[in-house]
Amino acid sequence: MNNSIDYPHGCSEFEIQAELYHRLRNLGVDVRGSVPSKCEDFGKFKRVIFDLVVFKGSTATHIIECKSRENTRTAPHQNSRQLRRYSKFGVPLIWCFHFDQIEETIKKVMTP
Secondary structure, three states: OOOOOOOOOOOOHHHHHHHHHHHHHHOOOEEEEEEEEEEEEOOEEEEEEEEEEEEEOOEEEEEEEEOOOOOOOOOOOOOOHHHHHHHOOOOOEEEEOOHHHHHHHHHHHHOO
């Protein structure tokens, strides 16, 4: 048996989430990771786990969804199941696809 772990090329969603989390916390932002919630979807309740959620008090103010797709710099298609579910929460959704979008994402969170 030949087991091996290949060194990753590029960044993972986790690494983008971790960097955003760390930088927002250092700015005093109440951000939480892997936040579970329920969403009514076609008459059934399904569990949704948000990558990052920014809170003010106990109220969610932003949902941050991280992706690490190569050559992807725009949000998924408007008809995606994920986008439809997330929009039902009435909280602004921010997409972050690469490390070079972290600063822009932080600015969106910090802008009232």
